[in-house]
Amino acid sequence: GIQVEQSPPDLILQEGANSTLRCNFSDSVNNLQWFHQNPWGQLINLFYIPSGTKQNGRLSATTVATERYSLLYISSSQTTDSGVYFCAAGRDLTGGGNKLTFGTGTQLKVEL
Amino acid sequence: EPEVTQTPSHQVTQMGQEVILRCVPISNHLYFYWYRQILGQKVEFLVSFYNNEISEKSEIFDDQFSVERPDGSNFTLKIRSTKLEDSAMYFCASSGALGQKPYEQYFGPGTRLTVT
16 A cells, blocks of 8 residues: 655744645555644644645645655744644545545644 | 534443444535544544445454444444454544545544543
8 A cells, every 4th residue: 555654753843933844655646635633633634735736824735746745834833833744645546435544744843 | 614523522432332433424525434543643544435335444444343324414433342442533534526536535523432
């Protein structure tokens, strides 16, 4: 199956700093999603981005499918950005949907 | 905006008991999934369901687990005889309306299952 690796595993930032989180995946995919897990454990859908670039406020993401990686950019970080960021990748082989394989996450802490 | 809902938000059960976790997927979606996350670990795929049958399952999804879509709106995960190691957050997800590709998945808020 698809392997997904994320880096760095941990990141501490001062409020206002920018950061880049990376996700490498081992095979071609038709689904690549980024999630933020909040302190209550909920998975907040940030981006569906199997290729190309998208932006949403202070967050943006880029996936280079041919090189099998995706980047999540956080600009002007705020304390509310703290939490775990997961990348998940999937590929529909059977026509019955695509299971997502999650990475191990990046634990982000933003300090005042 | 349509969303996936799950009930209950937290369930405590004794080892050996049966539990049913409930999900209401987005109403026009056709593909349904269950995932779990043991505390401090990554999210793991359990099962996908399409056209009233399981389309794929992981090795975690053994005979103790079953899924059902009993009516047009609910999607359930049953654990027949819970073990301590079943304690985890369980997420339901759905994707793919008619005519759409099934790829982008929308997750519910999760049910935290604690087995004592």
